[in-house]
Structures are given as structure tokens and as C-alpha cells.
Amino acid sequence: MMEERELQELLKNLVKLPSESEWVEFKLNFHSAVEIGERISALSNGACLFNQHFGYLVFGVKDELQTIEGTSFKASKHKVKNQELETWLIQRLSPRIDFRYYEFLYDSKPIVIYEIPAATTQPTRFINEAYIRVGSYTRKLNEFPEKETKIWSKKSSRSFEADIAKRNLSQDDIVRYLDTQMYFDLLKIPYPTNRESVIEKFKSEKFVKEVGGKWHITNLGAILFAKNIDEFDSLSRKAVRVIVYKGKNRVFTVREQIGCKGYAVGYEGLINWMNSQLPANEEIGKAFRKEARMYPEIAIRELVANTIIHQDFRETGTGPMIEIFDDRIEFTNPGLPLITTNRFIDEFQSRNETLAAFMRRIGICEEKGSGIDKVIYHAELYQLPGPDFQTKEKHTKAIMYAFKELNDMDKNDKVRAAYQHACLCYVSNEKMTNQSLRNRFKIEEKNAAIVSRIIRDTLEAELIKLDDPDSKSRKYVKYIPFWA
Numbered sequence: 001m002m003e004e005r006e007l008q009e010l011l012k013n014l015v016k017l018p019s020e021s022e023w024v025e026f027k028l029n030f031h032s033a034v035e036i037g038e039r040i041s042a043l044s045n046g047a048c049l050f051n052q053h054f055g056y057l058v059f060g061v062k063d064e065l066q067t068i069e070g071t072s073f074k075a076s077k078h079k080v081k082n083q084e085l086e087t088w089l090i091q092r093l094s095p096r097i098d099f100r101y102y103e104f105l106y107d108s109k110p111i112v113i114y115e116i117p118a119a120t121t122q123p124t125r126f127i128n129e130a131y132i133r134v135g136s137y138t139r140k141l142n143e144f145p146e147k148e149t150k151i152w153s154k155k156s157s158r159s160f161e162a163d164i165a166k167r168n169l170s171q172d173d174i175v176r177y178l179d180t181q182m183y184f185d186l187l188k189i190p191y192p193t194n195r196e197s198v199i200e201k202f203k204s205e206k207f208v209k210e211v212g213g214k215w216h217i218t219n220l221g222a223i224l225f226a227k228n229i230d231e232f233d234s235l236s237r238k239a240v241r242v243i244v245y246k247g248k249n250r251v252f253t254v255r256e257q258i259g260c261k262g263y264a265v266g267y268e269g270l271i272n273w274m275n276s277q278l279p280a281n282e283e284i285g286k287a288f289r290k291e292a293r294m295y296p297e298i299a300i301r302e303l304v305a306n307t308i309i310h311q312d313f314r315e316t317g318t319g320p321m322i323e324i325f326d327d328r329i330e331f332t333n334p335g336l337p338l339i340t341t342n343r344f345i346d347e348f349q350s351r352n353e354t355l356a357a358f359m360r361r362i363g364i365c366e367e368k369g370s371g372i373d374k375v376i377y378h379a380e381l382y383q384l385p386g387p388d389f390q391t392k393e394k395h396t397k398a399i400m401y402a403f404k405e406l407n408d409m410d411k412n413d414k415v416r417a418a419y420q421h422a423c424l425c426y427v428s429n430e431k432m433t434n435q436s437l438r439n440r441f442k443i444e445e446k447n448a449a450i451v452s453r454i455i456r457d458t459l460e461a462e463l464i465k466l467d468d469p470d471s472k473s474r475k476y477v478k479y480i481p482f483w484a
Contacts, residue, residue: 002102002115002167004104005168006167006168007102007104007111007113008104008106009168010056010113010168011058011061011068011106011111011113014026014056014058014061015061015066015067015068017066019066019136020063020133020136021046021050021133022042022043022046022047022049022050022055022132022133022134023043023046023047023050023052023054023055023056023118023133024043024055024056024058025039025042025043025056025057025058025063025133026058026061026062026063026066027057027058027059027061027063027071028059028060028061028062028063028069028071029059029071029072029073030059030071030072030073030078033078033080033085033088033089034127036057036085036089036114037089037092037093037126037127038126038129038131038138039057039114039131039138040055040057040089040093040097040099040114040116040124040126041093041123041124041125041126041129041130041131042055042131042132042133042138042139043055043056043057043114043116043133044097044099044116044117044118044119044124045119045123045124045130045131045132045141045147045151046132046133047116047117047118047119048118048119048120048151048154049132049147049150049151049154052118053117053118053163053164054115054116054117054118055116055118056113056114056115056116057113057114057116058111058112058113058114059071059073059075059111059112059113060073060106060109060110060111060112061111063136068106068107068109068111069109070106070108070109070110070111071110071111071112072110073110073112074103074110074112075101075103075112075114076101076103086101089126092126092127093124093125093126094124094125094126094128095121095122095124096316097116097117097119097124098117098234098316099114099115099116099117100114100115101113101114101115102115119151120314121314122151122152123141123148123151123152129141130142130148132144132147159352159354160219160313160314160352161206161218161219161220161223161352161354161355162206162218162219162220162354163218163219164209164216164217164218164219165216165217165218165219165221165222165223165232165234165235166216166217166222166231166232167214167216167217168214168215168216169214169215169216169217170215171195171196171199171215172195173215174199174202174208174215174217175195175198176227177217177222177226177227177231177232178202178207178217178221178222178225178226178227178262179225179226179227179261179262179265180198180202180225182225182264182265183201183202183205183207183225183264186264186362187361187362199215202221205220205221205358206218206220206221206354207220207221207224207225208221217232219234219235219313220354220355220358222235222262223235223238223262223263223313223355224262224263224264224265224355224358225262225264225265226261226262226265227261227262227265228260228261229259229260229261229262230260237316237317237318237319238311238313238319238320239258239259239260239319240258240259240263240266240270240304240307240308240319240320240321240322241256241257241258241259241319241320241321241322242256242257242258242259242270242273242274242277242321242322242323242324243255243256243321243322243323243324244256244277244324245323245324245325245326246326247325247326248325248326248327248328249325250323255277257273263308263359263364264358264359264362264364267304267305267364270304271297271300271301271304274300274304274322274324275293275297275300277324278293278294278295278300278324278329279294279326279402294382294402294403295329295382295384295400295402296378296379296381296382298374298378299374299375299378299379299387299400300329300400301364301365302365302371302372302374302375303329303331303375303387303398303400304322304331305359305364305365305371306331306333306365306371306372306398307320307322307331307332307333307398308320308333308359309350309352309355309356309359309365310333310335310337310350310351310352310396311333311334311335311352312333312334312335312336312351313334313352314335315334315335315394315395318334318394318395319334320332320333320334321333326402327401327402328399328400328401328402329399329400330397330398330399331397331398331399331400332395332396332397333395333396334394334395335351335394335395335396336391336394336395336396337391337396338350338351341389341390341391341396342419342463342483343483344372344389345372345373345376345420345423345424345427346423346426346427346481346483373424373427375387375400376420376421376423376424377424379400379420380417380421380424380440382403383403383441383442384400384401384402384403384404385401385404385409385413385416385417386413386416386417386419386420386421387399387400387401387420388401388416401413406441406443406450411457414454414457415454415457415458415461415463417440417441418432418437418454418455418457418458418463418464419458419461419463419464419481421436421437421440422458422463422464422479422480422481423481425480426480426481426484431467431478431479431480432464432478432479432480433476433477433478433479434448434451434452434455434477437451437454437455438451441454455479458479459479462482463481463482464479464480464481464482465479465480465481465482465484466478466479466480467479467480
């Protein structure tokens, strides 16, 4: 949310523009709710075409002369058939962009500004129709197919990380909002002796931007180093939420923790808190007792990092969530993956590559393509069922299961584990065999028939295939993933 001084500055800068444009429109007073909806669509699409982060609809300015005169329109009070105007508009916009309106006084004159995010993945529509401003007129976008084509072609040109989280700040403000000390601690380099060097370093990392003598904190800087993520209104829902349940379902919640810091600042605290909630088994050695974690910490770390890094930040109103049950941990992030879940072990693609690259630099996640390998390797080492990677309608889920005896695993558990074992062998320049799978499940040689059945089921599921289909030997047969 913009503060009073930011709004005053924004209004002054907007009225200084030569005229209205495809991304700025001035109005004196309210005419109709439909008109506002159409303008939101048009200004969102126009901002996209002109590489602006936002479009602006300003009430209280006479459009011909761009003089500030004040408005009688009260956005917060206006209703459409007993429904708040904001809600009425949101329900008719597609996609439901996160526009905001601000009401304030400028020289005692009431002003309303709608701040409208630029279209990013598709044209913004209102009541199933997309609009665009052409000169001082609002027209239907389908009348200008070349403009519509440009909007679709720009869908990948802007990244979430480069967008602005907080604007018009001083250098002191940056240090107040971001944990600059933690940055230097994580990279194990000395903290500079002056403020300017700190800010310059953050600028080089694209955590902050300077425009016209004012400083802006980017989403990348805020999501990594916020001292309090709630101070960044557009990011507050991206805090990591951890819920601990009693039992194997969501009926009884034991406790809940919501992170308040940026991911880089709060990561170790998050891991430590999770470890304190996870069950441990007591091992009795020859000389002493010790606690053995039920889940391998390196796998937990990697799955937490993946949940953070691979989320779709454009999915509004939701964020990363980790749920701890008696028999499993579920890691859920907004958005669908860019690659199929069956290829997580051998391929890597992130929609937030700048974020991912920095997390790798500070050791929070593994190098490209090696993180899920480690998750599966340690699941095998701890004799756990294979992790399950799922896609739902609008989110991705990874499930880490607690220990199960082989007899307690269902067919899907066994097939998934066999496929993942074949993948792990293949990326290690080896091939899965009956013996290697016996070792994975800790099955004695006399019970080799059990493994043969698991392999047969995995072949039938078309997740693995014979390494050499022409080989006549059944004793030394080897298997590779279906994609190899």
C-alpha cells in the first residue's frame, strides 16, 4: 500500500505528463461502475503494451487541462445493487488482477486513484471483453488485433522478481525495511563501512532500483530480505505457513506458524522450527542413546526450498504451505510446474530463476537438477516410501512419507519407489537391476520374487523399460526410466 507522501508524489508526476495516454486517464467525477470496469481493462492492457508496471485511473483531475480540482466520487462508499464497488468489479474482471484504489486529500481536494497492474499472461477483460485506450478513447481490443497479439507475446517478458514491492524510499528506508546485515552474513563478506556501499551492493543484486533520485525495493529484495514481510502488502500472503496436525488428517490442528521474514532471512529459523515439530525415533547404541530423525533433514531442506522457489507468485491470495501429519509431510506451492512431475529428478526449470540462483549462491538449495536427486537418495537411505509429486488444479504438492514396512506399502507406493530408483541409478550413470532394487527395499535374496513383481508392475505402468530389449539373459537384465 502506498503511503500519503507517495500518493502526493504520484499525483504530481501524473499531472505533469503531456496528456492522457494508453496507461493514464483523468476524470473529474464518477459516471458509472461499468465505465470504471472498462477503464481498468483498458489501462491494464495499455500498461502492458507500454512496458509500465501499472496503469492509473485518476478521479479529481480535469482531463483537458490536467488541473487538480477534487472529486465528489467516494470509491469506498459506492455500491452497485448493495454490493461494494470493489467486489463488484473484481468479480467481473478476468483474470482477477490485484488492482487497488486510494482515497486521499491533495491541498484539501478529495482525490481517488486506481492503481491497475499491467496485464501479464493475457489481456485483462471486463465482463468477457478486453479493452484498450486509443488516444483519448476506450475501444474494444479485438478491433486492434496487432495490439492483442503484442500483449500475448509479452506474457513472459516481465518477471515477478523485477516488479516493485515498495516505492519512493530513501536509503534509510531501505535499511529499515530490509535486513542488509543478513545479506553480508550469508555471503560471508564484511559489512561495508558506509550506507552508500550497502545500497550500491543491493542495487547490483537488483534488490533495489533507483529512479529519479528515489529508491524502490523490488519483489526480489523484499521476498528475500524483508525484516517483516507484512510491511509489503502485495507479498504478505507469500509468507510460508506451517501447520502441525494431530493424526493423519486435518481435523485437529496442534499449532500453526506463519513466517514474518523474507525467505533468506527466515530460512534457518523455519527449518529449526520444523525440526522441533517432527517426530524422532530413539536409537539405543552400545554405549549411549541418541535420537534419529524420522525424516532426513537434507530432504526436508530441499523440499522447503523447492516449495519457495518454484511457486507461481502471480497466483494471488495464496502462498507456500507445509503441513505436518503423523505419517507424512505435505509441501504445497501455488502454481503448476513448468515440467511434468515424472521429470523432476532429471530436469530443472524455474519460473523464478533470479530467486533460485541467489538461493543457490547462499546454499539454501542445491545446484540445478541435483536437489530432487538428494531427496530421493535420502528417502531410500532412510527406507522411506518414494516421495510423491502431484499437481492439482492450481498448485503443486510434494509429499514425504514416514517409514512404512514393505508389506504396508500399496502398489502405487512400490511402483513409484521403483521408478524413482531407476531414475536415480540412471542420473548416476548406472542401471537398475533386480539386485539394486532388492537393496533399495532391503529384501533378502530368497524373496527376489517380490522385487520381480514390483518391476513387472512398474513396466506395466510404462514408467521403466528394458535397457537392452534384445538381450536373452534374464539374470543380468537392466532397466532404465521411460524417458531415457
